[in-house]
Amino acid sequence: MVDAAVEALSIAGGGRRRFALRKAMRRKSTIAFLMTLPLILLVALLVLYPALYSIHLATLNKSMERFVGFGNFLFLFKRETFWMVVRQSCIFAITAVIFKALIGFIVAHFVHNIPSRGQRKWRGMLLVPWVIPPAMSCLAWLWLFDPSYSAFNWLLDQVNIGPVAWTGDANWARFCVILVNVWIGAPFFMIMYLAALKSVPEQLYEAAAIDGANWWQRMWYVTLPMMRNIMAITALFSLIVTFANFDIVRILTAGGPIDRTHVFATWAFWIGIQGNDIPLGASVSLFMVPILTAAAVFILRDIHRRASEMS
């Protein structure tokens, strides 16, 4: 209605340019555009431009004076550490996401099982790892894994199991970073799955029970299909965040022992900022793009589908 009125006004006032400009300023779409302008500028200058700029950076030599094309990538392909980082990133992200999803799923069921007045308290307690800033909780884990004063080793010592070199041994270190990641991320899955569980209509379970379905059948034919969407999207989100993770590995092991636990982000930081080889660091971090794009495409497809279901 206002649009029509404004439009009519602008037709009446046509010809007088200053007036027309003021009219345009009052048009709905102009106002809307101006309201989103800060957002557009922020995203364009500090997200999209750097993202494209890193592609340009990746094609330069170390002093950033000469164009070397794919030289940095070819150099990386020849380095053994690079392939180790690729493998470790994939192991780290996939294992962590699987365990986060599993633990989140199990814990969500237990919380859903107990009477609803107690649920709030348990949910509140179980989400604490997600609330603590990761850098802080990683310090606590680092102290729990300490080579000489490890509190875990003290417990193991009570049952006569020899000390474990938590962050000193390559395989144990890999286990540690995944464990901490699962510890931080599982509560998030728990909350998402709990919300999904609560949205399953009770009647479906009653109908299944009347049909004589046992626990597994109800789980397989009612709960899982109803939760499928949320499970998939949570896992994809988490895959992106875990694959690009930096804090945990950086604080717990700093990539050690001998680069065995480096993931893309920490290795890129090591090379690009600490090693002062910005182009090579940019090339390393660009290797995260394919898997991130794949996950993003799936998430986007889901959002579009739900948007079209809603309208």
Add this chain to the structure above:
Amino acid sequence: MTAAAITTADASARKRGYGSMSRDRRWALRWSYFFLTIFAIFFLMPPVYMLITSLKTSAEISAATNPWWVYHPTLGNYVELLTSRQYLTFFRNSALVSIFVVAITMLISVPAAFALSRMRFWGSATLATGIFLTYLIPETLLFIPLFKMFALVNEYAGIQLINRWWVLLLLYPTLTVPFCTWIMIGYFASIPKELDEAALMDGANYRQILMRVFIPVALPGLIAATIFAFTVSWAQFLYPLAFTTSADQLVLPVGIVTTLIKGDVFNWGQIMTGALLGAAPPLIIYAFLMDYYIAGLTAGATKG
């Protein structure tokens, strides 16, 4: 195991009627509590251990006693940190950065979400999806080109951006604004159209509709977005680690990691105290506003 318990509960319930069903249900409940306790111990162990260590003296930490118990509790670590100028500087920097970032985020994302959810214009639908996609671009992909960009700004414009705490005010909104806009679009879209039409009829302009109708109605969403922005900026680690170096410019997470660890000497009592105090603001907010916090968490994926 609960699975098994419930299965037997069902099988036997049909045979024996309601009395035994309630008894089996009680067993299922007991198993649930048992496993929840185990998970709660796993989830709460590190923060509890932080607290335990923070109450110890250095002598007790390096003694070969039970690390899970405090024999001589002391608040010495807390007193020392809270009177250390350096730690208070970190805390101040963190607080300033987080508060400013929350303000900037809200100023950018609320009008944008309003425009994108209510005032259709050319490309607005694409823009909304695009905003969501930028939320999926991790900071670990951007810090190296941003570092180089800031170095170039210094070279050409003479503005020193690296090693200044306020540069984080430019960087953090890239992490908070897309998500906050996205969840605010969700909340605004759920407000019935009749409400703003009524306001229009009464002669309200867009600013008034936003301030007097949308913000009050979508207040829970606004609180959730604020909490999200605060916790993200309080916890961010990579940007301050890459962009700030001198001790007076550091924020809390980086400050603790880089300065309390002096060479190979780890003063664990102080590190744990510092980390616990650093974790306190998000934990306090969470304790009081848990429902909003959880609403914000789930909104990202369930709305839209």
